[in-house]
Amino acid sequence: MLNRVMLIEDDDVTLMICKLRLKKSLFCDEVVTTENGAEAIKYFEDQLLLKEEIRKIPELILLDLNMPVMDGWEFLNEFDQKYRAIFDSVRIAVLSSSLDPDDEERTKNHPLIIGFISKPLTEENLLELKNSAPFRDFYK
Amino acid sequence: MKIQSNIEKVISIQVEEDSIDLLNLLLPNLEELYSGCTFLLYFNPKCSIANWEKISLKLNTAQNKKSTPNYPSNGGIYVPPFQHYFIYENGEITSKPFSKNPLLDNYDFYVSLLKGFGSNLFGIILGTSLNQIQGIDLLPQSNSFAYAVKLEGNSNLVVQSNLLSNKANTNLSINKLFDALNDFLKFQNPIQTEETSEIITSKEKNEKGGLLENSALLFENTFNENSNCLMILKVDEISNTQEIAHINWAFEKLTGYKPEDLLGKSPNILTGIETDIKELIRLEEHYKKGIPGTFNLLNYKKDGKSFWNKLTITPLKNEHGKISHWLGSILDITLIKKQQNDLIASENKFRNLVQNASLGILMIGKKGFVFVNETICNLTQYDETELYHIPIQNIIHPGDLTQFIQKLDDLMTGLVQETNQEIRLISKSGDIIHIDIFGSKTLFQGEPTMMGSVIDRTNKKLSEEKIRKFSHAIQQSGTSIIITDLDGNIEYVNPAFTKASGYTEVEVIGKNPRILKSGLSAPETHNNLWEKLKNNEQWKGIFCNKRKNGELYFEQATISPVFDKEGNKTNYIGVKEDITQLIELEKEKEKLVDELMKNYKDLKQFSFIISHNLRAPLSNLLGIIDLVDPNTINDETLSTLFNGFKKSTLKLDETVNDLNKSLVLRETTLNKYEPINFEEIIEKVKTNLSTQILNSNANIICSFTLLSDNFLLIKSYLENIFLNLIANAIKFSKPNISPKIEITTFMVKNNLHLQIKDNGIGMDINKVKDRLFGLYQKFSKESNSKGLGLYLVKSHVLAMNGKITAKSEIGEGTTFEIIFER
Numbered sequence A: 001m002l003n004r005v006m007l008i009e010d011d012d013v014t015l016m017i018c019k020l021r022l023k024k025s026l027f028c029d030e031v032v033t034t035e036n037g038a039e040a041i042k043y044f045e046d047q048l049l050l051k052e053e054i055r056k057i058p059e060l061i062l063l064d065l066n067m068p069v070m071d072g073w074e075f076l077n078e079f080d081q082k083y084r085a086i087f088d089s090v091r092i093a094v095l096s097s098s099l100d101p102d103d104e105e106r107t108k109n110h111p112l113i114i115g116f117i118s119k120p121l122t123e124e125n126l127l128e129l130k131n132s133a134p135f136r137d138f139y140k
Numbered sequence B: 001m002k003i004q005s006n007i008e009k010v011i012s013i014q015v016e017e018d019s020i021d022l023l024n025l026l027l028p029n030l031e032e033l034y035s036g037c038t039f040l041l042y043f044n045p046k047c048s049i050a051n052w053e054k055i056s057l058k059l060n061t062a063q064n065k066k067s068t069p070n071y072p073s074n075g076g077i078y079v080p081p082f083q084h085y086f087i088y089e090n091g092e093i094t095s096k097p098f099s100k101n102p103l104l105d106n107y108d109f110y111v112s113l114l115k116g117f118g119s120n121l122f123g124i125i126l127g128t129s130l131n132q133i134q135g136i137d138l139l140p141q142s143n144s145f146a147y148a149v150k151l152e153g154n155s156n157l158v159v160q161s162n163l164l165s166n167k168a169n170t171n172l173s174i175n176k177l178f179d180a181l182n183d184f185l186k187f188q189n190p191i192q193t194e195e196t197s198e199i200i201t202s203k204e205k206n207e208k209g210g211l212l213e214n215s216a217l218l219f220e221n222t223f224n225e226n227s228n229c230l231m232i233l234k235v236d237e238i239s240n241t242q243e244i245a246h247i248n249w250a251f252e253k254l255t256g257y258k259p260e261d262l263l264g265k266s267p268n269i270l271t272g273i274e275t276d277i278k279e280l281i282r283l284e285e286h287y288k289k290g291i292p293g294t295f296n297l298l299n300y301k302k303d304g305k306s307f308w309n310k311l312t313i314t315p316l317k318n319e320h321g322k323i324s325h326w327l328g329s330i331l332d333i334t335l336i337k338k339q340q341n342d343l344i345a346s347e348n349k350f351r352n353l354v355q356n357a358s359l360g361i362l363m364i365g366k367k368g369f370v371f372v373n374e375t376i377c378n379l380t381q382y383d384e385t386e387l388y389h390i391p392i393q394n395i396i397h398p399g400d401l402t403q404f405i406q407k408l409d410d411l412m413t414g415l416v417q418e419t420n421q422e423i424r425l426i427s428k429s430g431d432i433i434h435i436d437i438f439g440s441k442t443l444f445q446g447e448p449t450m451m452g453s454v455i456d457r458t459n460k461k462l463s464e465e466k467i468r469k470f471s472h473a474i475q476q477s478g479t480s481i482i483i484t485d486l487d488g489n490i491e492y493v494n495p496a497f498t499k500a501s502g503y504t505e506v507e508v509i510g511k512n513p514r515i516l517k518s519g520l521s522a523p524e525t526h527n528n529l530w531e532k533l534k535n536n537e538q539w540k541g542i543f544c545n546k547r548k549n550g551e552l553y554f555e556q557a558t559i560s561p562v563f564d565k566e567g568n569k570t571n572y573i574g575v576k577e578d579i580t581q582l583i584e585l586e587k588e589k590e591k592l593v594d595e596l597m598k599n600y601k602d603l604k605q606f607s608f609i610i611s612h613n614l615r616a617p618l619s620n621l622l623g624i625i626d627l628v629d630p631n632t633i634n635d636e637t638l639s640t641l642f643n644g645f646k647k648s649t650l651k652l653d654e655t656v657n658d659l660n661k662s663l664v665l666r667e668t669t670l671n672k673y674e675p676i677n678f679e680e681i682i683e684k685v686k687t688n689l690s691t692q693i694l695n696s697n698a699n700i701i702c703s704f705t706l707l708s709d710n711f712l713l714i715k716s717y718l719e720n721i722f723l724n725l726i727a728n729a730i731k732f733s734k735p736n737i738s739p740k741i742e743i744t745t746f747m748v749k750n751n752l753h754l755q756i757k758d759n760g761i762g763m764d765i766n767k768v769k770d771r772l773f774g775l776y777q778k779f780s781k782e783s784n785s786k787g788l789g790l791y792l793v794k795s796h797v798l799a800m801n802g803k804i805t806a807k808s809e810i811g812e813g814t815t816f817e818i819i820f821e822r
Helices: A012-024 A037-049 A072-082 A101-108 A123-131 A133-138 B017-033 B049-059 B107-117 B130-137 B174-188 B202-208 B211-224 B249-255 B277-289 B334-356 B374-380 B384-389 B398-412 B458-476 B495-501 B523-534 B580-627 B636-667 B678-688 B690-696 B715-731 B765-773 B789-799
Strands: A002-008 A028-034 A060-064 A091-096 A113-118 B010-015 B038-043 B084-089 B092-097 B121-126 B146-151 B229-235 B242-247 B293-300 B306-317 B323-332 B360-365 B368-372 B418-426 B432-444 B447-456 B480-484 B490-493 B539-546 B552-563 B569-578 B673-675 B699-703 B712-714 B740-748 B751-758 B802-808 B814-820
Touching: A002 A012, A002 A037, A012 A028, A012 A123, A012 B580, A028 A037, A037 A072, A060 A072, A072 A091, A091 A101, A101 A113, A113 A123, A113 A133, A123 A133, B229 B249, B249 B323, B277 B293, B277 B306, B306 B334, B360 B374, B360 B432, B368 B384, B374 B384, B374 B432, B374 B447, B398 B418, B398 B432, B398 B447, B432 B458, B480 B495, B495 B569, B523 B539, B523 B552, B552 B580, B580 B636, B678 B690, B678 B699, B678 B715, B690 B715, B712 B715, B715 B740, B715 B751, B715 B789, B715 B814, B765 B789, B765 B802, B789 B802
Parallel strands: A002 A028, A002 A060, A060 A091, A091 A113, B010 B038, B010 B121, B699 B740
Antiparallel strands: B084 B092, B121 B146, B229 B242, B229 B323, B293 B306, B306 B323, B360 B368, B360 B447, B418 B432, B432 B447, B480 B490, B480 B569, B539 B552, B552 B569, B673 B712, B740 B751, B751 B814, B802 B814
16 A cells, blocks of 8 residues: 555546545555646645655656646656656556547656556556556565 | 767756846757756746746747646746757857757656656756856856755755866856866766767867867866765676766865775775664665665775765666666765764753753643653653653643643743643542642744643642641640740730630730739749740749739640751740639639638547547546445435446446547557558457457357468558457357357458358348448447447448448348458
8 A cells, every 4th residue: 555646637526536446445545636737746846845754745646637737748747857856756657538549658658657547547447557567566 | 079968867957036047048058958858947936937937938939838837836847848949159149949859749758757856856056146147258257156056855955066166267168167067967978879879079069169068078077176075986787886987076185085096996995894884785775776865874084084974876877777877975974973963962961961850840742741851750650651642631630630721722822931830640549749830832843832840749738738737726726825936026826815815816916925924923933934945945834814804814834945957946835724713723622621621620629529528527427436335325216326327327438438439540640551460460359358258158260361461451450340340249149159250361363351250140131231330320239239330340441442241141140241452
């Protein structure tokens, strides 16, 4: 079980469902939710201002791709450039309703991304992620 | 000296008008001298009847009507009655009656005799004027009063022999003339006859007066001093050959021989190696037959030099009518012959020139062709002889004949001096030949004839024909054609130009095509145009021009330089197509495409809306269902409702998934054609369908043909096709019977066939028909059938230019066959 998972998702119902699912599946202790990429970046900025001990850095980010203000791809770029070095324990799983095969293809080669999950987030999906090789390698 | 009178003697006298008086003077003496001779009087036609009568009256005592003068237009024969003769004595002429008149009784005989002599008569012409006669008689200083003449044929060639040309002889009196005559007659008649012989001794002669003696001298001189070369040949009675008996001084002078060289020799001494044998044989025959004749012989002088001898021989008969002598007259015609040869050579030269002239040369008389050269023969394909015998009607085209003959007549009759016609001939093989004939009038063998030169215009005519056709094509063409000079000034425009531009030919000739400029063509268009044309290249491009009425129009133009035979640029030709309509159509098409693109983008956008905006709430519903544990719902109604909610949500999810798949597949850029490995594809499909296959216990049997590397298809499409078809086969299997799916590929010619055969429930294909592959068509009540699968299959097959067909019967399974052409 992970300590903390961050959800970046603009749809509040989806957010709610994901939060419930994660808890129900005992996937993590704590869920941090943000509504878009920009909020998520702000969250990390805020954390930087805190002392290291009290920082609440998620180990995994479940990232939606289609969002207003700052979408998933933009967030990936921003995070990669600004915080990857600082928060090197953070990995990302893409959570998308898009069926575009290009999307999945783009995520495959990104070093930060360890999984691709088609919505909705279900018990089965989470299991699959948990059992996937990259996930297991990273969260030994 | 003896004078032999012989009734066969003929003396021919040509009477000139001015010698009448002399004749009057002489005739009595002649009559006396040659009593019994026949006098042939040739009257110069100018000599009037009055003069004739003057003579005849004097000679003829008119006692016998038979002797009435016969006076034909060109001369006359007068046979004197010889009743009187005249004696010239002591400077006076006195008339004396003539006792005998043998001619009177034999008049007809003599006439025929004279006729028999024909044209070869020897005679004497006397005097040229009365004054001269008086001069001789009274004024001995005159040196021209007598002529020896030789009458040849009808030509009356008079060879003047001035008896008194030698100054030493100027004092010769008329007696000498008589002597010469007498002498001459003595030569002719050396044989005396007893009955008529009247021997006159020199003494007697002197007693009777000097007349006879003088006559003989006259004849001798006539012979000797004759400028004609004369010889007298004696006929050898035994061998019947000729030997030279006398030659005159002219003969000596010509041949270089002296009398002693020749006398007693054969005249063949004059012949030589190049003398024409044929002519000699002919001469020999004349000698044999005793008939006079004229011959052209190449003879040789004493010094061996050759000369052309026109030899005339006249037989001289004795009193028995037998030929005893021949008089040979030799005319040196070397010069004439040379001139003749030169003339022949020159004529040949001219003939060759005419024959070989590239220009056709012909002569047409009233009866047709009288001369044609080789060019005419080549042109008409007839040979020369044929042309001389074919009527011109057969050679001149019937359409031109009347006109030609009319003009020919006009020329012949002198109505026109020249004629220039364009006519058609018909060759031997029937071809039509167009010619120009330039004719002028000439005489040919005395006949009026047209001499003409002919130019073959057939080729010219053909090119004219060609030009006519081409220009017709240009006139009729719907494409504008402009011809300009090198400065761009218009020389020609066709009617299509007028139609397109609105300008008539008259309005634009001499102007520059820039009058059409609208200013809207791209500026580089014109620069580029002139650059190309200056480099002798063709230019192609589009002008936006302005019609006369101001309307704009577009022209697709091709402008090319035109060169002459020497390669010099002479003109520019512009061929222009009005493409205004095309351009407008093109614009409309572009507009249509834009609209379509916009619609397509909207549609694409819509598909994204579906794929995301519809997808997101649906995911949520699915998430909620996932979160709710049905066992925790205690209320039964709520539980039923939740189940219904769950079922509908799952169905919606499936539909949206399919829909997305179809949209995404069309969008994707990953579809590339590549070599296909069917085993690999089927394995992937099997993995995707592992649950269904496991649950249904399906048996999939594959048989793949080896596909060549260059048979290319789209892998992802094929995966989808198999996925759907296999899934369908499992889905529509018979209850309690394990589905058996046979997948076969094979080649028919170059076409790949794919067969997917199942043992499922099948369907009534007639009912299904076209709807089988339609969108959202459902043919099964099975809950999990949504009707999108076959639509996708067909879409994919069509996308790869393939065909798909289905065979099925209810309860008998279904076979899909897909064919891809190479």
